[in-house]
Structure formats: C-alpha cells, structure tokens
Amino acid sequence: MANKFKLYEHSDNLIIYASGVSNINNYSRLGADREKQLLEKTILNNNLSKIIYFSSCGIYDIKNMNCYSIHKLDMEEFIKNISDNYLIFRLPIIIGKDNNKYGLCQYFFNSIKNDEYFKVWKNTYRYLIDIDDVVEIIHFILDNKYYNNEVINISSLIKINIMDIIDFFESILNKKARYDFNEIISNYDIDISKLRKVLLESKIYKKNYAKIILNKYYK
Numbered sequence: 001m002a003n004k005f006k007l008y009e010h011s012d013n014l015i016i017y018a019s020g021v022s023n024i025n026n027y028s029r030l031g032a033d034r035e036k037q038l039l040e041k042t043i044l045n046n047n048l049s050k051i052i053y054f055s056s057c058g059i060y061d062i063k064n065m066n067c068y069s070i071h072k073l074d075m076e077e078f079i080k081n082i083s084d085n086y087l088i089f090r091l092p093i094i095i096g097k098d099n100n101k102y103g104l105c106q107y108f109f110n111s112i113k114n115d116e117y118f119k120v121w122k123n124t125y126r127y128l129i130d131i132d133d134v135v136e137i138i139h140f141i142l143d144n145k146y147y148n149n150e151v152i153n154i155s156s157l158i159k160i161n162i163m164d165i166i167d168f169f170e171s172i173l174n175k176k177a178r179y180d181f182n183e184i185i186s187n188y189d190i191d192i193s194k195l196r197k198v199l200l201e202s203k204i205y206k207k208n209y210a211k212i213i214l215n216k217y218y219k
Contacts, residue, residue: 119182
C-alpha cells in the first residue's frame, strides 16, 4: 500500500501511515502494540502534518468481530484522541498485482490452485475494490482537500457472495475447489454516502465491478 503513495513521500504536511498488521489471521497483541507505539511516535514527531490512516470495513461485521477488527477500532479512537489533523479511510478487501497472500481472495486462489482443502463461511458476502481505484479516490480527496478529522468508507457499492469468488477461480483454474462449510453467516452493509458526495460517477458503483477486477488481476 505504501508504495502506491510515493507521490506524498516527501510532503511536509502529509503523512501516509501504511504500516500495520497484514495477516489478520496471525494477529498478535505484541504486533498491535508495536503499531500503536510507532503511530504515536509518527504523530508526535509530525504534529503539523495530516495523518492518513488505513482502517478496515471489517469492523461492520459486528456478529463476527475478531481481534484484528477490534484493534482497528482501537487505533481509530487513538488517532482521534491524539491528533487534530487526520483522515481515516476504512477499506474492504483490496485486490491488486501484489495481493496480500493472507487475503481472502488470494487464499481461495492458492488453495484451489494447490488442491488444498479449506473452510468456507456459509452465506457470506464481501466487498472488493481495486487498489488502483483506492489510490485514485484518495488522491482525489487529498488533492481537493475534502474532509478533515473524519472517517471515510472507501468501498464498492455491490457486495459479492464468496461462493461466486470461488466459482470464478474454479473456472479460470479449471479445477474443483475442495472445501467444507462452516455454519457462520457474515453479511453486512457499508455506508459510502460520504464518498458518493465527492464521486458522483465512478466505476466502483457498477453492478459487475467485483467480476471486473477479479478478471483484471487473475484471468
């Protein structure tokens, strides 16, 4: 993520904070504390700069709240209490060329490709977004000085059933996935009304957006 914002690397009034826990399944209190300490040091040493922090839309999955989501909420509150010049962007599942190997889509792709057995949450939906669109939207918001001291959801409009993601990977790999269902339901909504105020027209609002970006990076 940090590499996508090199444009602001030498900015005197903007700090893109992209350091954090990348593997949500291997969350540790030590890693979370380390992130908070580094963030605090960054803010205090750059008190005249706007801090940009990336949080997670997973915090809306209240019924399945995990330690990672709780950590993100904690970090958000920490920033609000210690800084008076910030923007927090909550992001859904990000798809890009350098996909996080611990991410959901990459996990499905690798598991199917390597004939590995995996568990699937039943009746579960997720929002996907292209990393290029995330960067473009944030550039637009920052360059036009929209918002200050706010939390903004950056997400696509339409969520996708994860079974459709698995079906897609089965199709392009020409392999049958080996999985079993876990009786956990995860289906939440993301409010992007703030985003739509500044982006009246965007491809992220298309109904087939998820399939478009899966084709872009995997087919």
